[in-house]
Amino acid sequence: MALFDSLYFSFVTFTTVNYGDFELISPAGRVLAGLEAFLGAFLLALLVFVLGRTVRLR
Numbered sequence: 001m002a003l004f005d006s007l008y009f010s011f012v013t014f015t016t017v018n019y020g021d022f023e024l025i026s027p028a029g030r031v032l033a034g035l036e037a038f039l040g041a042f043l044l045a046l047l048v049f050v051l052g053r054t055v056r057l058r
Contacts, residue, residue: 008030015038
């Protein structure tokens with residue numbers, strides 16, 4: 001298995017995006033799924049940060 005495939009599968013499994021229903025085969029699909037997983041984790045972290053800061057400042 002290539003390095004990119006290993007990184008893709010570990011990242012997708014960690015974020016539970018595209019897990020179990022079907023498998024993306026094309027590189028473009030894998031890049032989009034990885035981008036979606038990254039943005040989802042980033043937005044969740046941003047939400048937690050903003051809520052934590054709001055509670056702390058009150």
